[in-house]
Amino acid sequence: MPRTTDGDGTPVPQRLLAAATRLFAEQGYDRTSVQEIVEAAGVTKGALYHYFGSKDDLLHEVYARVLRLQQERLDAFADADAPVEKRVRDAAADVVVTTIDNLDDASIFFRSMHQLSPEKNRQVRAERRRYHERFRALIEEGQRTGVFTKETPADLVVDYHFGSIHHLSTWYRPNGPLSPQEVADHLADLLLRALRP
C-alpha cells in the first residue's frame, strides 16, 4: 500500500487541507509558511506539491469547499415547498449555523480573497455572485407578493444580512452565552422584522 494514510488514518491531501485551514484562520494566509503547513500535517513539501500546484491552490480549495456547501444548502431551502417568509427565514438562519460550525472557513473567506491569484479570484467572485443572486431572488419574490416591504432594494437587504454573517467570525466565541442556533434565530428575526411591511 502506498503511504497515502501514513501515521494517522486520514489521507494526506485532506490532512494538508485541514492543517492549512486552521493555520490560515489563525495567522492569515501570508503569515503561514508552506513549511508550517507540512509540519502540521506531518509530511514534507514533496507531499504538498505532489497534490497541490501551489500554496494558492490550497487556499482556493478552501473557498471551493465553502462555496459548494453553502450553495447546496441555500438551494435546498429556497426550493422548499413553503411560504416565502418561511423559506427566507430558514435559509437566513441556516447560513448562520453553518458559518458558526465552520468559523475557520469563514474568517479565511472574508479576509483572504484578495490573496488569491486574479484568475481564481474571479472564479470565486462569480460563484459568490450566483449565491447572492439566488438569495436576492427570494427576497424579491417576497416583495412582489407583498409579504416584504419594497422600501429597501433587495440587493441591499442581501448585503445587509451577509454583512452580519461575514462579521460572525470577528465576535462569535463558542464558549459565549449564545448557542449557534440562538444566534441564528436572533439574526433571522432581525432580518424578517426589517423586511416587515
Place this chain on the structure above:
Amino acid sequence: MPRTTDGDGTPVPQRLLAAATRLFAEQGYDRTSVQEIVEAAGVTKGALYHYFGSKDDLLHEVYARVLRLQQERLDAFADADAPVEKRVRDAAADVVVTTIDNLDDASIFFRSMHQLSPEKNRQVRAERRRYHERFRALIEEGQRTGVFTKETPADLVVDYHFGSIHHLSTWYRPNGPLSPQEVADHLADLLLRALRP
C-alpha cells in the same frame, strides 16, 4: 528650511501615511513592501524610519485615525438632544457615510487587525470595545424606554449593524447606482425597522 515638504506641498509623514493607506487597502499589509510605500510617497526608507518606528507603526496609525474619527462622531450624535430613535438613526446613518467616504480605511480596518503586534492589537480592540459599548448603551436606552423591541439582545443588534458596515468595503462602488447618503438611509431604515417593537 528642512525638506519636510520637498516636491509636493504636503509634509512627508502625511504623504507616507496616505501612500501606505492606499497600498494596504489595494494589496493588503503583508503584500505591501516598505520599498513600495516609500516609492509611492517619493522618498526613501531613511525618511520612513525617521518618522515611524516600524512598518507596524504605520498600520497602527491608520487604525488610530479611524477610531478617533468614528468615536468623536458617535459621541456627538449620541449626546445630542433628541429622542433615542433619532439619535440611533443619525448615528447609524453617519457611520455608513463616514465609512464610505474612507473605504480604504475600512477595508484595512477589518482585514488587517491580526497583522498588528499583539500589544497594538490589544489597544485597538480596547478602543473598538468602547465604541461598541457606546452604541449598545444607545440601543439599550431605547429598549428600556419601550421605543425598541427587547426581543433581541442589544449586543447582537450592534454586531448585526456593524457587520453590514464592515461589509461595505466589499461591495460598495463609488460609481454604483446609490450615493453614500442613500445607502446610509437604507441601512438605517433596515436597522430601525428591525428594532420596531
Place this chain on the structure above:
DNA sequence: CCGAACATACCGACTGGTTAGTCTGGCGCT
C-alpha cells in the same frame, strides 16, 4: 552680526533572515 556647534531631515547601500517552489532520488506496491 558672525561662525561654530548642534539638531533635524533625509539618503541608499547593506545585512541577516525568510520563503515559495524545484529537483533528484528512493521506497514500496503491483
Place this chain on the structure above:
DNA sequence: AGCGCCAGACTAACCAGTCGGTATGTTCGG
C-alpha cells in the same frame, strides 16, 4: 521494472530594518 507517493536538500528572490553619511537649518557665545 514501472509507477504513484513522498523525502529533504537546494535555489533564487525578496524584505524589514540598520547605519554611516550628507545637506540644510537653528542656537548662542563673543
